Amino acid sequence: MKQYSSLKDIQSDLGAGLITLPELVSMYLKNIETNNPKLNALIEVYGEEALERAQQIQVKYNSGEAGKLAGMVVSIKDNICFKGHQSSASSSILKGFESLFSATAIERILAEDAIIIGRSNCDEFAMGASNETSTYGPVLNAKNTLKVSGGSSGGAAVSVQANMCLAALGSDTGGSVRQPASFCGLVGYKPTYGAVSRWGLIAYASSFDIIGPITHTVADTTSIMEVISGPDNYDATALNKKVVTGSTESSTKKLKIAYFKEAIDSEGIEPAVKQQTLVFIDKLKQLGHEVKQVSFPYLDVLVPVYYTLTTAEASSNLSRFAGMHYGKRSELAKDLETTVKFSRSEGFGAEVKRRIMTGTFVLSSGYYDAYYSKAQKVRRLVKNYTDSLLEEVDLIVSPTSPTVAFGIGEKATNPLAMYLADIFTVHANIAGNPAISIPFGEDEAGMPIGMQLMASRCNDALLLAFSESITA
Numbered sequence: 001m002k003q004y005s006s007l008k009d010i011q012s013d014l015g016a017g018l019i020t021l022p023e024l025v026s027m028y029l030k031n032i033e034t035n036n037p038k039l040n041a042l043i044e045v046y047g048e049e050a051l052e053r054a055q056q057i058q059v060k061y062n063s064g065e066a067g068k069l070a071g072m073v074v075s076i077k078d079n080i081c082f083k084g085h086q087s088s089a090s091s092s093i094l095k096g097f098e099s100l101f102s103a104t105a106i107e108r109i110l111a112e113d114a115i116i117i118g119r120s121n122c123d124e125f126a127m128g129a130s131n132e133t134s135t136y137g138p139v140l141n142a143k144n145t146l147k148v149s150g151g152s153s154g155g156a157a158v159s160v161q162a163n164m165c166l167a168a169l170g171s172d173t174g175g176s177v178r179q180p181a182s183f184c185g186l187v188g189y190k191p192t193y194g195a196v197s198r199w200g201l202i203a204y205a206s207s208f209d210i211i212g213p214i215t216h217t218v219a220d221t222t223s224i225m226e227v228i229s230g231p232d233n234y235d236a237t238a239l240n241k242k243v244v245t246g247s248t249e250s251s252t253k254k255l256k257i258a259y260f261k262e263a264i265d266s267e268g269i270e271p272a273v274k275q276q277t278l279v280f281i282d283k284l285k286q287l288g289h290e291v292k293q294v295s296f297p298y299l300d301v302l303v304p305v306y307y308t309l310t311t312a313e314a315s316s317n318l319s320r321f322a323g324m325h326y327g328k329r330s331e332l333a334k335d336l337e338t339t340v341k342f343s344r345s346e347g348f349g350a351e352v353k354r355r356i357m358t359g360t361f362v363l364s365s366g367y368y369d370a371y372y373s374k375a376q377k378v379r380r381l382v383k384n385y386t387d388s389l390l391e392e393v394d395l396i397v398s399p400t401s402p403t404v405a406f407g408i409g410e411k412a413t414n415p416l417a418m419y420l421a422d423i424f425t426v427h428a429n430i431a432g433n434p435a436i437s438i439p440f441g442e443d444e445a446g447m448p449i450g451m452q453l454m455a456s457r458c459n460d461a462l463l464l465a466f467s468e469s470i471t472a
Helices: 007-015 021-039 047-062 104-111 154-161 178-184 218-228 271-286 299-320 336-347 350-362 369-392 415-422 426-431 460-471
Strands: 042-045 073-077 115-120 144-148 167-171 187-190 211-215 256-260 290-294 395-399 435-442 448-454
Touching: 007 218, 021 042, 021 047, 021 073, 021 115, 042 154, 047 115, 073 154, 104 115, 104 167, 104 218, 115 154, 154 167, 154 178, 154 211, 167 218, 178 187, 178 435, 178 448, 187 218, 187 460, 211 218, 218 435, 218 460, 256 271, 256 369, 271 290, 271 395, 271 435, 271 448, 299 350, 299 369, 299 415, 299 426, 350 369, 369 395, 369 426, 426 448, 435 460, 448 460
Parallel strands: 073 115, 073 167, 256 290, 256 395
Antiparallel strands: 042 115, 167 211, 187 211, 187 435, 395 448, 435 448
8 A cells, every 4th residue: 555645645545445444544553563663653552443443434434424634544642631541741650641531632633533543652741852751762763763753742753754644743842843843854833822722731831832733744734733723611721713724825925034144143053954944045035935034132042941931830730740649659658758759759750850850940939030030021022022023024934953863862961952952943932923844855864854934823824824835
């Protein structure tokens, strides 16, 4: 059976009788059996369940009653809850935990007849840029297994990259969908904050977190977003209207697009990434779009602001994991104090502990104003500057990552170098804007490079339509 890269092709072949959904799922299960042992992208496969569901949806398809995502086989990140299935955020502290409910995004894709084939590996509690902090071990890049997959949704990206499924749902707190998509040559989408309900997403940093898809095509991303976006009574931060209504914007419309001088001239950007960024900018100009260089004075403070605020929120959010109600309880526990102390010490990995301790420090008495409060003020400056710029232009373009996928273990012992991998992606999460990574070229070793486009809040439809027009 051929390898599919779009829902349109799958549904076309379904309609022509060339394939059935059970055959499609069997093909993906065979790919998982072949590729997953070496790549470590999926930590649990729902084989029998997926085949049974495929048979049920095939009956609906034959009678013309199937949903709009019929034929879409999906993996879900291990921090997105699925009722009756384990959800561990790839952490020892939640190993064996079975969710009592499904995330809103899961309920919505199931209602449109998507098939969930398994849960994907990720950095522990979505904290990482390489998928090396998971308790289940690192995820390897299918393009070169000596390279990282990107993080934290590395398993989600590689499951799509290695044709173990058609699409994946990940989460993006500071680039965790876009950066692995860039490293794996895929489309990764971070919606406007609030466009997708966070109900059922295990929290890392609540004012940054958002669920987003990873796909081969922008059209499939749009199809998923049309299903999972919209208001939700279970999430007070969810927007009260859908921000994605399909690719209605004219693909012939000429846009005003800005790029940051500081991003292009950054010392940390690899030559191949810089070269491809300049080629991409030239392509936009050749297509008739107005592209201009602007200054962005806050580039150097984006990463410090992001990590100050997200670690503070993580310190608060992860305090619930104390060995008391669910998840791991240490065998050394004797009373309340030792239960909390040993369960958390044994259950959390080094990177999660580092971020909890950092967050606790910036929230502590005597340091709150110097760090957390100041970071909130700078976040507002970044948002205001971004909003004012996007009143003058339609989109902002930059590399998704300053580098291509780096080697396994290359940055594992240097947290600062790892954090700087997020320098271009955290901007959209700080400001709450939608952003997309689309594949554009490779370096001399054949490793994928991604370009990021960012739009104003709630302008997801324009961003998706434009991205589809330049990648079609």
